[in-house]
Amino acid sequence: MPMNMTEKILAKAAGKDAVCAGDLISAEIDVIMCHDVTTPPAISMLKENGIDKVFDPERIVVTPDHFQPAKDIKSAELHKRLDKWAREKKIKHYYPIGKAGVCHALLPEQGHIRPGEVIVGGDSHTCTYGAFGAFSTGIGSTDLAAAIATGQLWFKVPESMKFVLNGTLPPGVYSKDVILAVIARIGTDGALYRAMEFTGSALGDMTMEARMTVTNMAIEAGAKNGIIGFDETTKQYLDEHLKDKTEYTVYDSDAEAEYVAVKEFDCSKLEPMVALPHLPSGGVPIGECSGKEMDQAYIGSCTNGRIEDLRIAAKIMQGKAVAIRTIVVPATPEIWKQMMDEGLGSIFYEAGCVVSAPTCGACLGGFMGILASDEKCVSTTNRNFVGRMGSPKSEVYLASPATAAASAIEGKLTDPRKFM
Amino acid sequence: MSKAHVYKRDHINTDEIIPARYLNTDDAKELAVHCMEDLDAGFIEKCAAGDVVVAGDDFGCGSSREHAVWAIQGAQVGAIIAQSFARIFYRNCINCGFYVVELPGAIEKINDGDEIEIDYEKGVIENKTQGTKLEFKALPDFAIEIINNGGLLKHISRK
Numbered sequence: 001m002p003m004n005m006t007e008k009i010l011a012k013a014a015g016k017d018a019v020c021a022g023d024l025i026s027a028e029i030d031v032i033m034c035h036d037v038t039t040p041p042a043i044s045m046l047k048e049n050g051i052d053k054v055f056d057p058e059r060i061v062v063t064p065d066h067f068q069p070a071k072d073i074k075s076a077e078l079h080k081r082l083d084k085w086a087r088e089k090k091i092k093h094y095y096p097i098g099k100a101g102v103c104h105a106l107l108p109e110q111g112h113i114r115p116g117e118v119i120v121g122g123d124s125h126t127c128t129y130g131a132f133g134a135f136s137t138g139i140g141s142t143d144l145a146a147a148i149a150t151g152q153l154w155f156k157v158p159e160s161m162k163f164v165l166n167g168t169l170p171p172g173v174y175s176k177d178v179i180l181a182v183i184a185r186i187g188t189d190g191a192l193y194r195a196m197e198f199t200g201s202a203l204g205d206m207t208m209e210a211r212m213t214v215t216n217m218a219i220e221a222g223a224k225n226g227i228i229g230f231d232e233t234t235k236q237y238l239d240e241h242l243k244d245k246t247e248y249t250v251y252d253s254d255a256e257a258e259y260v261a262v263k264e265f266d267c268s269k270l271e272p273m274v275a276l277p278h279l280p281s282g283g284v285p286i287g288e289c290s291g292k293e294m295d296q297a298y299i300g301s302c303t304n305g306r307i308e309d310l311r312i313a314a315k316i317m318q319g320k321a322v323a324i325r326t327i328v329v330p331a332t333p334e335i336w337k338q339m340m341d342e343g344l345g346s347i348f349y350e351a352g353c354v355v356s357a358p359t360c361g362a363c364l365g366g367f368m369g370i371l372a373s374d375e376k377c378v379s380t381t382n383r384n385f386v387g388r389m390g391s392p393k394s395e396v397y398l399a400s401p402a403t404a405a406a407s408a409i410e411g412k413l414t415d416p417r418k419f420m
Numbered sequence: 421m422s423k424a425h426v427y428k429r430d431h432i433n434t435d436e437i438i439p440a441r442y443l444n445t446d447d448a449k450e451l452a453v454h455c456m457e458d459l460d461a462g463f464i465e466k467c468a469a470g471d472v473v474v475a476g477d478d479f480g481c482g483s484s485r486e487h488a489v490w491a492i493q494g495a496q497v498g499a500i501i502a503q504s505f506a507r508i509f510y511r512n513c514i515n516c517g518f519y520v521v522e523l524p525g526a527i528e529k530i531n532d533g534d535e536i537e538i539d540y541e542k543g544v545i546e547n548k549t550q551g552t553k554l555e556f557k558a559l560p561d562f563a564i565e566i567i568n569n570g571g572l573l574k575h576i577s578r579k
Contacts, residue, residue, distance in 0.1 A: 038485065041446035049573045067444060074444035124484040124508055138508055140486035141446075142515035142572050150576075188431055189478040193507050222481060224507055279431060364440040364483075385435040385482060387458040392439075 002254035004160045005227050006195040009135040009251055013118045021159040021258070029059070029151050031112055033121030034144070035103050036064035040081040042122065042145035054089045055151030061112050062086045063095040065102050066360040071367040101332025101358040104128040104216060104302035108208070109332055111241040114248035115230050120147055125302050125382065127218040130227040131211040132234055133250060137225045158195045158224045162259040165200035167268030172417035174312070175210035176304055176380065176400035178202065179217045180273035181265065184283030192222035194260065197253065199229060202267035208237040209308040216303045217382050220280035229253065272416055274378070275398035278386045286403060286415045294397070296377040297322065297408035298389070300329025300356075301363040304380035304401050307338045313405035314344040316419045317351040323411030326353040327369040329361055353408070365389045371396075378407040421548060422498050425467060426474040426532040432459060433482035434509065438491040440483075451487055452494025469496035472538070474530045476502065480509025489516045499538060501526050501545070514563045517571035521545070523556045530554075540564065 001018045003011065011019040013027035034042075039062070046052070054060065064082060067075035086094040093112060095101065104125050107113050115133035120126060122144040129136035137155075139147065147153050163182060169175075183190070196218045203211065211228050218226030228234075230250040238248070274289050276282035299305070299313050310330060328348050330336040336358060339345050348355050362369030363381040371377055371390030376397065379389065384396035399407070402416035409419070436459040438451055445451065456463035456473075467473075473492070479502035480488060489512045492500065499519040503526050513520045519540055523529070530536065534549040543558035558564070569575040 037443050037487075041486065044446070045573050049577045051573070051577065066440075072444060078444065078446075122484060124482065126484075138484040140484050140489070140508060140512035140515060142486060142512065146515075146572055146576060188481055189504065189506070192478065192504065219482075219508075222478065222506055364443075365435075366440055366443075370441075383433075383435070383482060385433045387439050388435050390441075392458040 002256035004197060004253040004257035004259070005133060005229060005251050006135055006160055006197065006225060007157060009116055009118060010155065010157050019157045021157050023157045024154060025157060026152055026154050027118050029120055029147050029153060030117035031119040032060045032147050033103055033107060033119065033123065033126060034060060034062045035066060035123060036068060036075070036078050036082050037066045038122030038141045038144060040078045042141040042148060043081060043085045045142060045145045046149060051149045053149050055149060057090050058092045060091050060148065061093040061107055062091050063100045063103050063106055064097065065100060066364065067366050068097055068100055068359055069357060099333060102302045102305055102360055105306055105331035105335065108132065108212065109241060109334055111243040114242065115234065116249035116251050120153060124219045125216050127223065127226045128212050128216040128302060130215040130218065130225050131208060133228060133230040135225055135227065138219060158193055159260040160195040160197050161191055162262045163196060163198045164262065164264045165198060165202040165267050166264060167202055167266045168205060169202055169267050169270065172402060172420055173270050173272055174400040174402060175206050175213040177270055177273040178267060179214045180275050180283035180398060181270055183217060183221050183281045184273070186221055186263065188220060188279050188281045189222040191218065194223055196221065196223045196226045198226065203228065204231065207308060208233060209306040213303055217280065220382060272400060272403045274403065274413060275384055277384050277395040277397065280383060280398060282384070286413065290413050290415055292413045293376065294324055294378050294407055294412055295375040296324055296369065296371065297326040297404045298362055298369055298377055298379040298381065299401050299404050300331060301360065301381040302331065303382040305329055305331030305335070307335045309380065309401040310335065310339050310344050313401040314347040316402060316405040316416060317409065318347050320351055320409050322352045322408040324408060326408040327362065328353045328355045330358055332358050362389055378404050378413060380404050421535050421537050422470045422472045423468065424472050424474050424530050424532065424534045424536050426527055426530055427459065428476065428527045430476040431478045431481050432475050434480060434485050434488040435482055437480065437488040438485065443485060443487055446487060446490065448490040448494035451491035455491040455495040464495055467495055467497060470498040472499050472501055472536060473497055474501045474526050476527050477504045479505050481506035484508045486512045486516065489513050489518055493518055501530065503527065514566055515572040517567045519567060521556050523554060
């Protein structure tokens with residue numbers, strides 16, 4: 001029976017020869033991602049139910065990120081609970097502060113993501129890791145607790161949609177613009193419960209960092225997972241990043257595999273996109289919204305806080321000054337160091353940006369850049385829901401690092417091609 | 421019998437249900453104070469124990485934060501009826517032992533303030549105010565068993 005990538009990985013994880021969409025399976029989990037908001041409650045639940053077991057301390061990766069460094073006493077208590085548990089359970093891959101980073105940037109960078117594996121995490125953007133040809137999905141705290149204890153979870157095999165990204169991205173247009181255009185076309189529930197499989201020449205040209213921006217936002221279309229096939233670019237990234245366990249299995253979609261829908265995009269015709277408030281599906285070409293005055297620019301997050309993103313922003317800001325508050329957040333300590341080593345930190349400083357330690361921070365309205373009422377922020381993050389970055393009366397405009405940097409300089413939504 | 425609080429809106433997301441500024445706690449009672457705060461600041465005042473929230477499509481989209489379910493449970497909401505649910509939220513509800521009802525056309529069939537009664541196992545909502553019976557697809561048996569056992573972890577530890 002022909003199968004697509006998602007089905008093949010889930011079949012293997014369930015110990016079956018084949019599965020098809022709609023099957024309920026019990027899957028073996030390869031890697032579990034744990035952070036500071038959803039894991040402490042999972043730990044408490046396990047304790048309350050008299051379950052003390054951790055299925056495999058080598059296959060759980062722990063990093064505080066949402067509110068780290070602790071933003072207040074309550075979040076410090078969450079960190080304390082997480083830290084105590086990680087040490088007690090001898091979690092091998094624990095990244096305390098100094099090593100900690102935004103989870104979805106940190107795990108691939110530190111070599112915890114391999115093709116063909118089943119990865120779950122207590123965070124909706126866990127779908128990011130699908131960029132490596134893995135099945136990866138976000139779960140809540142109860143599922144997380146069950147997975148930590150048993151190494152297994154039940155899943156319904158999702159139907160798959162195929163997104164063919166044709167053509168070549170024009171200058172000034174990036175993978176963020178692509179995924180905003182995809183979500184604008186299908187809506188925030190356009191892929192509800194489904195797998196989003198991405199393919200096509202424009203995708204093939206993208207670096208792994210750029211591909212992760214695409215799969216990161218699969219959840220913003222309601223998807224269970226986003227997934228991208230393995231190629232030479234994937235292999236090269238893995239060769240550079242995998243550490244202790246370097247073997248993996250690659251699964252490709254069969255040519256006759258079934259998809260409930262196939263959507264084609266001509267990326268050559270794409271323009272820089274901005275998702276207007278208050279849904280990630282509010283994407284419009286920059287030409288339709290340029291000139292809108294902003295109060296803040298935010299460059300960071302699991303969507304666009306990687307070194308490539310910082311390079312793109314720095315290139316635009318070099319020798320210029322920002323007109324509004326601009327916050328730059330390298331997603332991991334390694335990215336932070338690279339930024340400094342490459343001189344990007346100085347460019348941001350000279351331009352008048354504030355650069356923070358790695359954190360999810362203001363992306364979710366946690367801290368480090370909260371918006372007041374009636375303020376507007378152009379942000380490289382993934383959500384622009386009401387109140388997402390602060391006051392329920394504030395507004396978030398989602399864009400690429402290039403558009404955010406150009407808008408920071410002008411103080412209003414600006415086409416980044418103006419600076420190229 | 422429960423009173424329905426109807427929100428004629430799609431995509432009511434987890435940031436509206438429980439804003440992230442309150443995620444520094446996982447205490448349901450503390451979370452409940454802020455339940456639905458960014459959608460309807462008056463919600464917690466008007467919601468009595470057992471009342472039901474009714475909404476459009478894609479309810480609970482966004483974050484995987486189970487805090488959204490705990491806030492709703494802490495506010496003693498009896499159930500949520502929506503035209504459709506976002507995936508992680510739906511799964512979290514069952515895992516927490518909380519009933520979710522998928523009812524196409526929900527926001528047309530139930531008015532704000534209607535008194536309703538839900539039979540979860542049979543899949544019937546009785547709208548006492550309008551004198552109508554609305555059928556929905558009941559949850560599968562295993563999900564009802566998880567809910568009746570008080571959630572996934574209690575369910576597992578009983579086995």
